[in-house]
Amino acid sequence: MAKMLNSLLSLAALLTTAFAVNPIEIVNNKFYDSVTHKQFYIIGVDYQPGGSSGVGTGSDPLSDPTQCLRDFALLQKLGVNTIRVYSVDNTLDHDYCMSLLDTAGMYLLLDVNTPLSSQSLNRYEPNTTWTADYYSHIYSTIDAFKAYENVLGFFSGNEVVNDAASLAACPGYLRALQRDMKAYIKKTANRIIPVGYSTADDATIRSELGSYLTCGDDASAADFYGINTYEWCGDSSFTSSGYSTLTSAFANFSVPIFFSEYGCNTVSPRTFTEVTALYGDQMNEVFSGGLIYEYNEEDNNYGLVNTGGDSAQLLQDYVNLQSAYTNLSIPNITLSSTTATTTLPSCSGLNLDNWTIPAAPSGAPTAGAGNYGTLIELTAEELVVNSTVTDVSGNVISGLSVTAVGRAVSGSVSGTKSASASATGGEGKSGNGTTTVSEAVGMGVGVGMGMAVLAAVGAVVVVL
Ligand SMILES: *[C@@H]1O[C@H](CO)[C@@H](O)[C@H](O)[C@H]1NC(C)=O
Ligand SMILES: *[C@@H]1O[C@H](CO)[C@@H](O)[C@H](O)[C@H]1NC(C)=O
Ligand SMILES: *[C@@H]1O[C@H](CO)[C@@H](O)[C@H](O)[C@H]1NC(C)=O
Ligand SMILES: *[C@@H]1O[C@H](CO)[C@@H](O)[C@H](O)[C@H]1NC(C)=O
Numbered sequence: 212m213a214k215m216l217n218s219l220l221s222l223a224a225l226l227t228t229a230f231a232v233n234p235i236e237i238v239n240n241k242f243y244d245s246v247t248h249k250q251f252y253i254i255g256v257d258y259q260p261g262g263s264s265g266v267g268t269g270s271d272p273l274s275d276p277t278q279c280l281r282d283f284a285l286l287q288k289l290g291v292n293t294i295r296v297y298s299v300d301n302t303l304d305h306d307y308c309m310s311l312l313d314t315a316g317m318y319l320l321l322d323v324n325t326p327l328s329s330q331s332l333n334r335y336e337p338n339t340t341w342t343a344d345y346y347s348h349i350y351s352t353i354d355a356f357k358a359y360e361n362v363l364g365f366f367s368g369n370e371v372v373n374d375a376a377s378l379a380a381c382p383g384y385l386r387a388l389q390r391d392m393k394a395y396i397k398k399t400a401n402r403i404i405p406v407g408y409s410t411a412d413d414a415t416i417r418s419e420l421g422s423y424l425t426c427g428d429d430a431s432a433a434d435f436y437g438i439n440t441y442e443w444c445g446d447s448s449f450t451s452s453g454y455s456t457l458t459s460a461f462a463n464f465s466v467p468i469f470f471s472e473y474g475c476n477t478v479s480p481r482t483f484t485e486v487t488a489l490y491g492d493q494m495n496e497v498f499s500g501g502l503i504y505e506y507n508e509e510d511n512n513y514g515l516v517n518t519g520g521d522s523a524q525l526l527q528d529y530v531n532l533q534s535a536y537t538n539l540s541i542p543n544i545t546l547s548s549t550t551a552t553t554t555l556p557s558c559s560g561l562n563l564d565n566w567t568i569p570a571a572p573s574g575a576p577t578a579g580a581g582n583y584g585t586l587i588e589l590t591a592e593e594l595v596v597n598s599t600v601t602d603v604s605g606n607v608i609s610g611l612s613v614t615a616v617g618r619a620v621s622g623s624v625s626g627t628k629s630a631s632a633s634a635t636g637g638e639g640k641s642g643n644g645t646t647t648v649s650e651a652v653g654m655g656v657g658v659g660m661g662m663a664v665l666a667a668v669g670a671v672v673v674v675l
């Protein structure tokens with residue numbers, strides 16, 4: 212009761228309140244909201260403005276407040292609940308962008324590698340890049356993001372294996388990386404953050420590698436598997452696109468699977484009819500959604516939005532994807548309390564001879580470089596977009612802002628920048644998080660369901 216009162220007082224006392232989504236957890240081969248226990252479907256967009264050069268000294272996609280505010284407002288209006296970011300500079304301050312993303316009801320899937328030196332594996336000679344510096348980079352990236360509750364997971368790699376030679380050389384290293392990332396998270400984070408892999412658009416590689424990365428010992432197995440696929444172009448269909456073959460190949464896969472990149476652009480503008488298929492009855496028991504490639508228009512013409520400097524213009528693909536998302540009815544499934552946890556399939560029968568799992572690199576550090584992110588409280592003013600955004604016809608869109616959704620986080624959210632992720636005051640970790648939400652509901656602070664997408668997330672919208 213004292214806790215309840217405290218919570219009420221904080222809610223009343225604070226002119227501004229932070230908002231947060233509930234952490235996502237994995238049970239068997241599906242994602243669930245750890246508080247509401249609703250199955251979570253990724254409704255996502257890949258986000259790396261600037262492409263592979265979008266990370267460099269002093270900048271990355273999650274460190275520029277003006278850009279994050281403009282883009283997250285547009286992603287929220289689009290109906291997205293997850294973004295994937297391919298590379299970050301782990302020395303920067305990501306607190307504002309990550310807190311804003313959280314406030315907007317969105318999760319992050321983050322790749323830990325970057326195109327910069329010592330920050331990725333060489334796919335043909337992984338041993339040459341298996342260094343203490345590489346591990347320092349990996350641990351530093353985990354440190355910088357592990358306290359943000361809206362981190363859905365880390366990718367250990369993206370398309371590292373993309374041909375026969377890399378398939379012969381790399382899988383053992385990927386498994387070793389998964390092992391050490393998972394152990395580091397277990398040792399230093401305050402919740403289990405899943406670690407997975409994103410596989411290239413190649414039917415042979417994705418099946419063989421997928422089986423290898425997810426078999427046997429859970430300590431080094433991928434927690435989820437992302438598939439990059441561009442098979443469905445224009446107004447294709449479940450069968451002629453190859454989606455039916457893909458779906459049967461991965462039926463009953465042992466960990467959650469989803470499209471980590473999709474959205475073929477050979478027919479432009481894209482109509483996104485594959486979106487309806489992915490979340491529809493033929494696929495939604497196998498796949499947990501996907502991420503459309505990609506937010507920003509780059510040279511390869513996959514953009515939903517054209518950005519330049521401080522301004523942005525919506526492209527027809529944005530409008531079409533928004534219609535496709537609006538049209539979805541996401542399955543409403545709650546985890547049964549009687550669901551038994553299954554074990555991963557055995558590795559026997561797979562070619563493991565070439566794929567010895569190496570030890571950590573010699574001299575590998577036991578911790579990162581010491582930049583720890585933490586969720587911060589944002590004022591209402593900090594949610595209002597000042598950048599100039601225009602629609603497809605060039606008309607200025609006025610009144611653009613991020614709408615705060617998710618559960619209200621009362622108490623201090625100033626969190627200390629410490630080695631172990633501190634639970635930011637009042638926030639529920641898995642297990643006690645229901646308290647905050649039900650208190651807010653019980654006290655009649657004002658609860659309504661958000662957009663269809665957010666309802667699917669199981670988010671509670673608290674209107675102040
Ligand atoms: C990496 O492995 C290759 C092939 O196994 C070997 O020839 C080479 O010496 C190794 N390089 C290092 C730096 O260990
Ligand atoms: C195993 O390694 C050998 C020698 O590097 C190579 O010729 C062979 O193709 C590899 N087999 C597989 C299945 O990757
Ligand atoms: C998947 O599992 C279901 C239920 O356990 C079973 O009925 C079905 O045959 C399995 N499908 C495949 C392709 O293994
Ligand atoms: C909306 O859903 C229906 C039925 O699932 C589908 O036939 C139609 O193509 C969808 N429209 C859009 C714009 O995705």
Ligand SMILES: *[C@@H]1O[C@H](CO)[C@@H](O)[C@H](O)[C@H]1NC(C)=O
Pocket residue numbers: 543544545666
């Ligand atoms: C989802 O299902 C639960 C019952 O399992 C129900 O109480 C709830 O209203 C449903 N939500 C939506 C958005 O349909």
Ligand SMILES: *[C@@H]1O[C@H](CO)[C@@H](O)[C@H](O)[C@H]1NC(C)=O
Pocket residue numbers: 280592593594595596597
């Ligand atoms: C937006 O502009 C207003 C008025 O100039 C200013 O008060 C506010 O701080 C700006 N917001 C951001 C996030 O820059």
